[in-house]
Amino acid sequence: MDLAFLGETLLRLASAIPTTLELAFVSVSIGLALALLLALLRASSVIGAACVRAYVFVFRGSPLLVQIFLIYYGLGQFDAVRESFLWPFLRRPWWCAILALALNTAAYGSEIIRGGLAAVPAGSIEAGRVAGMSRFTLYRRIVLPLALRQALPAYGSEIIIMVKSTSLASIITITELTGTARQIVSDSFRAIEVFVCAGLIYLAINFVLTRAVLLLERTLTPHARGVPR
């Protein structure tokens, strides 16, 4: 084993970790906000529900890679896009990747939150209404806190999937973890060592993430733990 090469590889790959984390963090943040809006829209009206269902169908039903290609190569074909105020963003691979990742995770996230909303006990909602809560107060104080707690474990998986999905951004020239690994391979022709190192780094990131989500779960749902009466 060439320890010197492994060390050097790990060091170079480590320099790409911030890019990977940034991609994941920004797209998950935007995606979560969007998912919440979509889930609420879906619960609000028949037309809203139909629009959200169509959105989820498209973004969950087609490959993320295709979505990235369509946004990166496709949007620039339209004059309207090139002349719009969005072009300074959309011409850059970084924002195209963020957009695709965020739109994609929002579709999955809205379904996860929908499940959480459905799990809110009807009696808890009734108790809020009967106490005189407005719709807004009811959602802010009762429905969303219960729904999001319920959705948290599934959302944790979604975040981990997103960290791994950022590797697809390497296809549109972004040198995040996987992109950097491919560069090293093309210089060294040592695919196994390099991709094993890259895989280990993803594992390490997701190990920390899993722990963090678990910790958050424990903090937010002390009532779900078995405490003797």
Add this chain to the structure above:
Amino acid sequence: MTDVVTLRDLHKSFGPLKVLDGISLTARAGETIAIIGASGSGKSTMLRCIPLLEVPERGDITIGDETIRMNTARGGRAPADSAQVNRLRGQLGFVFQSFNLWAHMTVLENVIEAPVHVHKRPRNEVVDEAMALLEKVGLAEKCEAYPAHLSGGQQQRAAIARALAMRPKALLFDEPTSALDPELVGEVLGVIKGLAEEGRTMLIVTHEMGFAAEVASRAIFLHAGRIEEEGSPRQIFAEPTSDRTRQFIRRYLERA
């Protein structure tokens, strides 16, 4: 005596099923009204109409001196002003059969939630009052516990404290002991009895006939969505005038 809750000619159907068929009732300040009747007689629906958890197709509901304004649109009858409904709901305390405490909040947080976030009262003041209420229902030492860690009887007592924290004009109980193990019924009835002795205005839907006879100042027997008979508990239980009431009471006594 002032009228606290007034129902005028309530009608309510669920699909083809007529549940309320013209109910009128006035609860005056300090009265404890026991509402009895067989399953399906409409007693829970009647109680749930008061805070408009069910919207009657006909009839008026008055809390204090304010009548809930209704609109009849194509989709059916609905409250005209949801802000009015919320304000009037905030003047009542409702206790459910299945407690319906908020699982993500401690007992104390459950009790202070509506006073702080609906009535917008200062938190410190509300916490002091809530602790006194929890003391009264015998749950002060459980104030930091979550509902899932309490027995059914404790949960229902916490729910009663939550209703009391509304500083309600009237307390509405919807079969408060029906979901409880038999050995836990007594502790909840004890708390409700104490409230009756304080002279609070209460409407109690119940199957506990002995309790109703002991605590109520007035008893109402519902049958097929109508008030079949109404009077003092002694009269209803000992000398019912209606055949249906007599039948119901006899069947109850046979079972007991």
